Amino acid sequence: MKKILSIFFLYFYVQFYSQNYTPAKLDSITTICKNKGEYDKVFQYNIAALQYYKEHDNPEGEALANINIANALSTFDEHQKSLRYLDEAAKQLKLINNNGLNARLCNEIARNYAFLGLYNQANIQLNKSIDYLKHAPDTKENRNSLFFVYIWKWSNFEDLKLPDSINAMRKKGVRDFPDEPKIYVRIAEQFLSKKQHLDSVEYYLNKASVLAVKNNSSLHAFGAIATRRGNLYTLKKEYTKALEYYQESLPIYLKINRGADIINTYKKIYETYLALHDIPKANEYLTKYTELNDSIQSGERKAVASVVNNFAIEQEKEKNHLYLIIAVITGVASASLAGVFIIRKRNKRRDQLLEEQKKIITEKIRETDQLKKKVDTSLNDLGKMATDNSPFFISRFKEVYPEFYEKLTSQYPELTSHDLKFIAYVRLNMTNKEIGQCTNVTVRAVETKKYRLKKKLNLPSDLDLGTWVSEL
Structure with missing residues (x-):
């Protein structure tokens, strides 16, 4: 009876606040609940609010509620459902001019893509978010969105193994958000991954x-700190101490239902018990890890398939739009002809033209696919020639990237042949380590060369050389 009354009270409590709170206040409540790990309330508030906003024709409120629900779903690794709610938010945002919410929409799409391993697609969305934020008011919510962009681009660059971009995001993070604990957690993670300092x-x-205590940060921040402390003591081979911190972080992740973090912690605890030679406990957590990992991977595969399918649908729409244009042009020409006989004859010709255009389009698609294969082959050849330090590398590079090479040499005639070869390595997205192996120098020497090149090109010191080269 007590439980029923509690649910009854909560239902009307949610209804009351969803109907009396503005979207901004609803967002504030959502943030408070998320920080406490009370995701049941996040869903209840926002689903009730979504219904209310629909009934009262409030597209801004609908978009916000959809984004909040999508955020919670992606936290639970329900990426396919999350993306559906984001599609609904996008429809509402087309009706209003709200750069801040558009930025958040892009951020949440990026978050889902990053969880699914689609890091480049995620970064495209994060770049769109930055563009929206440039035209958005300077509010706390929009500052939070920018911080989100920094953290996730940083994470994506790590997964893509782009050290220069990683360092650029680290500098921006410390400069613009010096009081955010997650900035320092990520810096610690960098040192841990290299097993140094x-x-x-x-x-x-x-x-x-x-900072987490001072800022009353989210539960996840405290879990992340505890996990990294566990990783630190694992590196020190102080396994009992490491286990304490993993056991501290696990209840936090279970409370907020962070699937990826729970899996990772199960794995860490399993490995730690194994190091402590406690085989029964190790097997217990190995079983938990395997079961949850299989479940989440299955959901991720479905979500990735859905995303890929959406990309295919968009491409199909573009083709159909082209067919429609051809049909309309032909139809207008037909309408100008007089007489039934002439019209019929013209219609027949229109069908022939449409069929011819379809063949042309099909041929263009085939040619494009062949061109892509040639480009992939050329890039593979270039990579091998660079690794082998082939004397024909730069000649081949000029063939593959003629416009880039022409623009580079015409705008910067002072560049030496060694400079051009180095920039060519950067253009191929080679890491500092790979460039060092090609040129028989240390990673430190490669970093020094990049620094000197930026000075020679009069580029800002905080600009990533790889980014500049790709945008040239």
Whole structure:
């Protein structure tokens, strides 16, 4: 009876606030609930609000509620459902001019894509978000959106193994958001991944802890800090201490139902028990890890298939639009002819023209596919020639990238042949380590060369050389 009364009270409580709170206030409640890990309330508030906004024709409220629900679903690894709610939000945002909400929409799409391993597509959405934020008012919500962009681009660059871009995002993060604990958690993670400067890891995690308490940060921030402390003690081979921190982070992730973090923690605990030679406990967590991992991977495969299918649908729409244009042009020409006989004859010719145009389009698609294959082959050849330090590398590069090479040499005639070869390596998205192997120098020497090149080209010191080269 008590439970029924509690649910009854909560239902009317949610109804009351969803009907009396503006979208901004609803957003504030959602943030508070998320930080506490109370995702049941996040869903209840926003689903009730969504219904209310639909009934009262409030597209801004509908878009916001859809985005909030999508955010919660992606946290639970329900990416396919999350993307559906984001599609609904996009429809509402077409009716209003709200750059801040458009930025958040792009961020949530990017978040789903990143979880699914579609890092480049995620970065495209994050770049769109930056464009929207340039025209949005300077509010706390929009600052949070920009911070989101920094953190996720940073993470995506790590997965894409782009060290220069990683360092650029790190500098921007520390400069623009010096009081955000997640910035320092991520810096600590960088040192941990390289297994170096463990004293610095301790320093940055301590700084993150102080800021998390000071800012009353989300539960996830505290879980992330505890996990990294566990990783630190694992590197030190202090497994009992590491286990304490993993056991501290696990209830947090279970409370907020962060699937990816739960899986990772199960795996860490399994490995730690294994190091402690506690085989029964290790097997217990291995079983938990395997079951949850299989479940989430199955959902991710469906979500990726859905995303790919949406891309295909968009391409099909573009083709159909082209066919429609051809048909309309032909139809207008037909209408200008007099007489039934002439019209019929023209219609027959129109069908022939349409069929011819379809063949042309099909041929163009085939040619494009062949061109893509040639480009892929050329890029593979270039990569091998670079690795082999072939004397014909730069000649082949000029053939594959004629416009880029012409523009580079005409705008910067002072560049030496060594400079041009180095820039060619950067254009091929080679890492510092790979460039070092091609040129027989250390990674440090490669970084120094990049620094000197930027000075020679009069580029800002904080600009990523790889980004500049790709945009030239």
